[in-house]
Amino acid sequence: MRALFFRDLALALRAGGGFGLGLAFFLIVVVLVPFSVGPQSALLTQIAPGVLWLGALLACLLSLDRLLAVDWEDGALDLLATSPLPLEGIVAVKAAAHWVTTGLPLVLAAPVLGVLLNLAPSGYGVLVFSLALGTPALSMIGAFGAALTVGIKRGGLLLSLLVLPLYVPTLIFGAEAARRAAEGLDPVTPLLLLAGITLAVLAAMPFAAGAVLRVNLR
């Protein structure tokens, strides 16, 4: 398990691994929003939490189609399936590696980019916390979607369509928590719901993904 985790990290960080793709996309989206909205700092402050959350979500989505497809194409997935590791564990570990290389950089970059959107000072802490709480769910749901579409040529479109509805609850409660904090309201309720969604996803999705993968490998 640990070997698989560190292999995925090494692969992501080496040339051609796609590390930084999600981060660059997040950066571009957030930098471009003030230009498209115009120089109205009050409006920017109002939409900042939502834009940051949406940018992070789309950046997460961008790298999902490579999550299992690479291992499928070079045959490593078949070999992993015959190894002592359970498929559920393989998917969970790959989702964890995806989060560390994609979700975690987004969490760390979000406060910096918040400045560009004139985010209210009271919102920074909860924004980072809500992203840290919500992005693991995005990676795990994404791994489930990747397991569903593995083996399909150019499955990225189908993957996005399957995964987007599952992303909605996380987006709603994550953005809501950040917005409430930015407006000086109490963000605890949406944060609790966000944590609940993430925990449920982490508990259930590896098994769903493992079952789906077992069918898809046939």
Place this chain on the structure above:
Amino acid sequence: MELTVTDLAVGRGGVPVLAGVSFVLGPGRALVLRGPNGSGKTTLLRTVAGLQVPMAGTVVGAEDRIAYAAHADGLKAALTVAENLRFWASVFGQSEIAPALAAFDLEDLVDRPAGRLSAGQKRRLGLARLMVTGRDVWVLDEPTVSLDAASVALFADAVRAHLARGGAALMATHIDLGIEAETLDVSGFRAAAARMDAADEAFL
């Protein structure tokens, strides 16, 4: 422990390919599958390896004992030869990779990224992976593809050493490796073509 396959029927995409396949593979024995392209050798091997569910029949004694090698080697181009092998060794709970490197003459290539190996060298690395799994039943699908004569000899030596240690090998190959092995021609087990009207009945 023996690998026992009894009255096995396998299919690809729901279409039966082979039926009634039975064999016993004991320790120290090798079994070579033969048959024309598309006759179901790969499907049979995938079923024995547990990647597919049999349509009928049983495979006994395969649980956690199979090291499978297919057409694709599962190598990562960005990792070096040693890193690739070490990864598979630790997945299978092993640590020694030196004997595998030596057996397939990969010692001079340890630090080269797998993406910069020739096709034959990649294949040798893919086969060296079998040795670091510590599994005793090798299931090999066309293992000698893109190997030159010298490498085929290396591979035959590795299989012979594996058999001498009490391992077993089940492989689909067209090359005579000079290993004492039984042969099973799968073309004699071809499944009767599925009748389309039978499928209709299932829906009606």
